[in-house]
Amino acid sequence: MASMDMDRREFLQQMAAWSAGVAVPVLLMPNAFANVPLETPVLIVARGKDYAQLVASAITKLGGIGKFVQPNAKVVVKPNIGWDRKPEHAANTHPDVVKAIVKLCLDARAGSVQVFDRSCNDARRCYTNSGILDAVHSLNDPRATCPYVEDRHFVPVKIDRGKVVTEWDFHKDAVAADCYINVPVAKHHGLSKLTLGMKNVMGVIGGSRGKIHQQIGQKLAELNTVIRPKLTVIDATRILLRHGPQGGKIEDVKVLDTVIVSTDPVAADAYATTLFGMKPEEIESTVAAHQLGLGEMDLNKVKIIEV
């Protein structure tokens, strides 16, 4: 409990100290670090119509939610709620997927489960029309909340491993979470080709996000050195093939009824890329994240379990 009660400054100090310590070996031997994973990453691919069931069985297969969420933990579930679109438009994470994850966390006796995203359209419209606000509220548990992201939530964080981005504002609760669960939706994106787990970090950073759009792959990977999800759940129940990331047209949506779950964010992105008929190395952020040692992008080195 003591570690949970530490204040922001203390946390940032500790984090800076921790990152600085890691930065040294990483700078000295980046490739060695990346190429020697401690264990083979596991990736669960679950297919089916009952999305809540998909999420539950995939996480069970990975060892159960209790492995990631300790009792009383502060959990942040980060879906994509970026757009004022309905669930069927595939622009936001499916509410059923979000709800299932939140429910698992609550059942694991999490202290609090916050679901939020810094949206692109009006936050209230996004939260409402994505169906996520209602989904979380329908659990009727005071521990599960859907707070709106405000300026006051952001704190500057030094990115010690960053070469292109060395400092940025991050959502303090995302940084301080005991368990951060990344729940992106897989969809097309003009600039980065696809938006997956790595790009979902855009929803917990402050500042002018347009300034991330130059060398976006590298910048996203560097931002992801700050926010390290314990679990990545990629929603590919339906994917947006064109006109992303906003979408808006049902004809651009393909229903796949698939959910990808992994503790390795890079492996999850790499696998999701194949659903679009693309190769993992086509996505710059995947390559950059792999080079930074954030995970494995070679799917041959990943243990893929289908459920």
Add this chain to the structure above:
Amino acid sequence: MEQSSATSAMPKPPIRRRRAFPWRSLRRAAQLLLLGLFLWLFRRTEYAGADELAQPVNFFFRIDPLISAAAVLAGRTIISTLWPALVIVGLTILLGRFFCGWVCPLGTLLDLFHRLLRPIQRLARRITGRPVRPGTPWANAIRPTRHVLLILMLIFAAIGLPLVGYLDPIGLLTRGLTFGVDPAWHQSASRLIETGEAHAGWWTGTLNKIAPFVRDRLLPFQHKAFGLASVAMWMLAAVFALELLGRRFWCRYLCPLGSMVGVLAWFSPLRRVPERTCTKCANASDCGTECRMGAFDASGSFSPEACNLCMDCQADCNTGIARFTFRRRPKRRGIALPVTDSSQALGPGTAGAMSRPIGPVKSNASGMSRRAVLTSVAAGLAVPAVVKAARLGGTKSVQATLLRPPGAGDEKHFLNLCIRCGECLKVCPTNGLQPAAFEAGVEGLFSPRLVPRTGYCELNCTLCGQVCPTHAIPALPVEEKVTTAIGLAIIDREKCLPWAKNEECICCEEHCPVSDKAIVYKEVRVTDATGNSITLQRPSVVADRCIGCGICENKCPLDGESAIRIVRLDSAQAKEPEGEHRRGGGGGGRGMGMGRGRGRQ
């Protein structure tokens, strides 16, 4: 009413009869209730989780007869949703000027302010001498002002210079609250809470309990900032400052809505009796000097046109003589009105002649002579011409970047109907709607314009059309709104990163909400700043798809002015070719070199 405690200590006068109905308490309750309703509706003037607003947040505008009359005159059309104003007109003809005393939220705030002000006012009285009272020479001189304003405004409205909103009390108050008070309240309250939260102390427990309530219920959803905030605030502050000169100074001498309901009140059969100050009690003529509306002139005659039925004189009368009662309208040719011209108001000796019936209104309690009426009518007809001649900046056409809310249509028609109430600016979820200063000429002051760099037009949002009391912004259904073009996006290739600097970007394309996107890109091989050959996406606009929502201009990552800007559809810029995707084709294959082409603007 402050005299009541003093007088009640005196021996009970013999003529006192049964306890009168507590009309004054009822009036106070109604005032507070309606002020509460006004403020609640003001707070509810935001998106609240549904496309349609649950409350008729523009209710106070819809019961406002002045706004309704002006809008109908200006638009030359019957606006059916303004029917509640007719109810107020009917009730005013029946009851008199109750709107000012019982309903008007500005009036209630002035009454409340007066209570705060009493000590200050006592001081002011000492400095300036007597407060402004009816009957003093200069009070008589300014008395016709509100009638002049009313006549001017209605004529202006009819001939195309809608000024009603500037001085209409509901508009004045809503604007002041929207532009100034609400953002200031949000800033100060949220900063206070944040500071409290940042430092632990004895307050932490309580603060954690009340902070969510304050944030969710009492504060607006987000901070908004408006141009002209200080102007709107000063206008409102001036109304309150005038209270220093006398109670309800604004209502008595300036308010055009007060003038309008006052004129209607002439017909009301509900009258105070006796229709003059009486001399039956020890505090003779108290009802005259204490009347907040100055409804008794220097000679003591009562004018129903000024009385706002506050019921003070009835409640404070310790003889029970003063009361309000329905009387059959006297059968006379003209309207029985006391005369107050200086030539006739000679003093107590002539009091008997005061309430004599007069013929066609020549001069009355309002001090408005026929000549004054005719002069203001003439001025009303002349001023718009002068203003048009003095129009700032405007020569032939409006500015290309002057964007109106979705569906606003023809600029002139829009400006005629718009009452500048600020409701649309209050409700706009992105803060993109801003008051125009002089971009639309002098007569466009405070009219709403979309400033995409501040906030874009949210695709599926129809709130501005829902709150507009006069339908200057039409209430479009969502399906229609999403295809209603506000303007057209134009990319400045001299500034746009992929065009001008060979840098990656296309934030505009990413955010474009139209499907298929109105911003498309073309992949080109270029050499970047470091000499590497890279693939780059260069955006351009498909004019036929663009609805000018401005999210592209809003999200463009350049500092300061955006590299993509929305222009009016009727502007010259909208008709110039930007590149290969312009309306009417344009040559394919020559897109690449366009970025360097100068002199296009």
